[in-house]
Amino acid sequence: MSPILSACIATVFAASLLPAQEPVEKPADATATTIPPAAAIVIADEPRTVDPATLVPPPLAVAVTVDFQETSLKDVIKWLQEEQKVGVLLDNKALSDARILLSEPVTDHLQAEPLYLLLDRLRSIGLAWYVQKGMVHLTTIAAAKEHRVTLPYNLGDLLDAGYEPNDLSQTIQSGTAGPWKTGNNDGGGIVLLGDVAFVRQTEGQHREVAGLLAALRKHGRRTFSLDTPQHAVLRGKLEQNVAFSFQETPLDAVIKELARLTAADLRLDPEALRVAGVRDRTPITLELTDQSLSTALQAVLSDIDLTWVMRDGVLWITSQKDAEGFLKSAVYDVRDLCRDAGETAALRSALIGQTRGPWQPESGTGGVITFARPGVMVVRQTEWGLDEVLQLLENYRLALRASKPRQRGGVDPKEIVTRYYRLPTEIATAMTPLLPTMIQPDSWTSAEHPKAEGAILHSLPSQSSLLNADGFEVVMDAPAAAPDAGRALLVKNTVLVIRQSREVHDEIAKLLDKIQRGEAERYLDALPAPAAGGFGGGFFSIQK
Numbered sequence: 001m002s003p004i005l006s007a008c009i010a011t012v013f014a015a016s017l018l019p020a021q022e023p024v025e026k027p028a029d030a031t032a033t034t035i036p037p038a039a040a041i042v043i044a045d046e047p048r049t050v051d052p053a054t055l056v057p058p059p060l061a062v063a064v065t066v067d068f069q070e071t072s073l074k075d076v077i078k079w080l081q082e083e084q085k086v087g088v089l090l091d092n093k094a095l096s097d098a099r100i101l102l103s104e105p106v107t108d109h110l111q112a113e114p115l116y117l118l119l120d121r122l123r124s125i126g127l128a129w130y131v132q133k134g135m136v137h138l139t140t141i142a143a144a145k146e147h148r149v150t151l152p153y154n155l156g157d158l159l160d161a162g163y164e165p166n167d168l169s170q171t172i173q174s175g176t177a178g179p180w181k182t183g184n185n186d187g188g189g190i191v192l193l194g195d196v197a198f199v200r201q202t203e204g205q206h207r208e209v210a211g212l213l214a215a216l217r218k219h220g221r222r223t224f225s226l227d228t229p230q231h232a233v234l235r236g237k238l239e240q241n242v243a244f245s246f247q248e249t250p251l252d253a254v255i256k257e258l259a260r261l262t263a264a265d266l267r268l269d270p271e272a273l274r275v276a277g278v279r280d281r282t283p284i285t286l287e288l289t290d291q292s293l294s295t296a297l298q299a300v301l302s303d304i305d306l307t308w309v310m311r312d313g314v315l316w317i318t319s320q321k322d323a324e325g326f327l328k329s330a331v332y333d334v335r336d337l338c339r340d341a342g343e344t345a346a347l348r349s350a351l352i353g354q355t356r357g358p359w360q361p362e363s364g365t366g367g368v369i370t371f372a373r374p375g376v377m378v379v380r381q382t383e384w385g386l387d388e389v390l391q392l393l394e395n396y397r398l399a400l401r402a403s404k405p406r407q408r409g410g411v412d413p414k415e416i417v418t419r420y421y422r423l424p425t426e427i428a429t430a431m432t433p434l435l436p437t438m439i440q441p442d443s444w445t446s447a448e449h450p451k452a453e454g455a456i457l458h459s460l461p462s463q464s465s466l467l468n469a470d471g472f473e474v475v476m477d478a479p480a481a482a483p484d485a486g487r488a489l490l491v492k493n494t495v496l497v498i499r500q501s502r503e504v505h506d507e508i509a510k511l512l513d514k515i516q517r518g519e520a521e522r523y524l525d526a527l528p529a530p531a532a533g534g535f536g537g538g539f540f541s542i543q544k
Contacts (some may be wrong), residue, residue: 041336043397048232049224050211053114057131059086060116067109073125074102077138084115091139098140100126113230113313120312124269130203148188148200153209156195158216163373165192171216171372172199175225175329175380176208212329216372219331222390225378227328230313237264238294238315245287246300252280254300255317262293266308269318276319278304310383327367327380332389335375337396344374350396355388357381413503416453421496421512422462428494432456435498439507443500454504458497464490 053061064084068076080086095101104125110118119129119136128144130137139147155168169190173180178201179187188201199209211226224231242261246254252268259266268280282304288296297308297317307323308315338344348369352359358366367381379389423431435456436444444454498508 043333043336044220046220047215047218047223048220049227049229050214052207052211052226052228053116054214055207055210055226056114056116057134059084060119060131060136061114063112064110064115064118065112066118068106070105070107072102073100073104073106076106077102080136086115087135089135089137091137091143094140094143095127095138098126098142100140114228117228117230117313121314123312124271126271128204144204145202148202149206150198150200151206153197153199153213154195155192155197155213158213159195163216163376167372168192168216169197171370171378172197172209172212174368174370175212175378176205177327178205208329212331212378215329215331216376216378219333219376221333222386223331223333224386225329225331228313231310234264234310234313234315237262238297239292240264241290242293242296243289243291244296246284248283248285250280251278251282251284251300251304251317254284258293258296258300264293265314267314267316269316269322272316272318272322273306276305276321278306278319324382327382328386329378329380330386331372332377332379332393333375334377334393337393337400338371338374338377340374344371347377351379351389351392354392355385357385411502413506414501416499416501417505418457418497418499419505421498421508422493423496425461425492425494427515428459428496432459432496435508435511439511440504443504454498454500456496456498458495460495460497462493462495464492 062084066079077088077090080088106122106125108118108121119138122129122138123141126140127138128141129139130144130147137147155163155165158168159165169192172190179185181187181189188199188205190200191198199206201209208226215223215225240262242258244257244261246257249257255266255268258264270280273280284300286299288299291299297315301307301317305320306317307320308317309323309326310316311326334347338347348371351369360366360368367379367385370378372378379386381389421428436446436454440454442449443452445452498505500508
């Protein structure tokens with residue numbers, strides 16, 4: 001199959017009318033009275049998070065106690081090498097281009113916390129890190145984003161558990177920060193080959209992918225896909241009451257006092273404050289008695305357009321803009337709230353309509369709600385947004401428990417319906433005689449089965465597609481796309497009008513989906529060869 005034809009299949013099939021998924025839990029009798037799902041299914045509280053320490057090399061997961069006060073970056077690196085026995089390589093060119101000096105002061109501390117948190121917090125001076133051949137490479141944030149590696153992930157157990165390949169691929173992309181390559185933009189990529197997903201991304205994004213897959217494998221009421229356990233402690237601190245009186249007190253002194261009163265790790269994000277035009281000496285006048293730290297922070301920061309984010313085991317005081325752009329992902333067990341495609345769509349619509357968001361694609365920016373399968377919801381949103389989603393789910397559960405059990409309607413899988421499948425003409429022509437032989441032959445009208453009701457009623461010409469060499473449709477009225485028109489391929493399309501039972505339509509959709517996945521073949525030449533040992537390589541086995 002040619003690359004262009006494979007791309008055509010993927011593009012056109014994505015727009016085909018596909019039947020809804022079968023319910024995960026179907027009642028024996030669609031007209032029978034059922035117990036409300038919220039009362040019948042027990043949702044576990046654990047696990048609450050996937051610990052990032054389980055996804056970094058062992059030397060970086062070691063718990064360390066250290067206190068740096070205005071210590072030079074050079075001395076911090078020396079401490080890593082000599083005291084922690086961690087090999088460190090500096091990207092001197094990138095640091096030089098970004099004007100980051102080895103004399104840059106570092107103020108940080110760890111109290112029996114994993115070492116990787118210290119490396120992550122170097123973000124405050126513009127640094128990032130990745131591991132290659134057992135060495136920690138320190139570079140700039142911009143340079144680290146250009147260092148992508150390809151790693152394999154075996155998804156066999158998830159597929160066996162009922163997840164669909166395309167749903168997993170979509171969930172991985174929407175449930176992580178990316179960026180992911182779509183169209184002609186730059187970003188990582190994902191290719192599914194059988195039970196294995198090959199993912200090309202930065203090291204930080206690989207940790208997000210691995211954390212999300214771990215959360216899909218085992219999750220509870222709300223399981224953060226990549227959230228250090230130190231954050232659970234900080235969430236408790238946010239509920240702790242404080243009392244204070246500040247009169248023209250500098251902002252940095254206010255934050256230090258709140259940190260002292262609650263024993264919480266509170267810090268100013270100097271770069272974010274600089275961009276927001278807020279000085280650390282900004283005077284604060286405020287008096288509160290027996291209010292939670294969360295309320296106190298809101299009262300202190302709202303007038304100067306600041307807020308807080310929970311990141312790297314620290315409550316960072318940062319700008320509203322930075323906080324709104326810092327999204328986390330969590331997996332929610334909602335088996336008690338949605339069991340099929342209809343209930344899934346209704347729950348998603350309710351969450352988007354009843355929370356502040358913002359949400360994609362409704363607003364073009366913001367968080368994302370994806371269902372890896374009915375009953376398993378992945379949400380990417382701010383810390384507050386994830387809390388709001390959880391609260392709404394809990395309120396819904398309470399309402400369901402108090403509601404009267406009612407009959408649950410459902411569709412009959414044997415019901416005969418007519419659906420339309422738009423395909424490239426070449427594929428439609430090939431599939432017309434094959435479908436009745438590949439999917440439940442006795443369900444199609446034929447000489448052998450004259451009473452069967454399934455049939456391909458019509459094969460109708462449809463609007464042609466104009467695709468470029470990458471398989472993406474060329475939009476002629478878009479100026480940016482016009483240059484591609486000369487290199488585009490005109491693909492004729494045909495609509496197959498098929499009358500069949502709902503369950504057979506389901507099988508048709510799955511067959512077309514398998515054909516769609518043949519598109520992955522066109523990426524193989526771009527993939528580095530897997531490291532020795534097949535698909536079992538670790539996080540750092542395939543390098544750019």
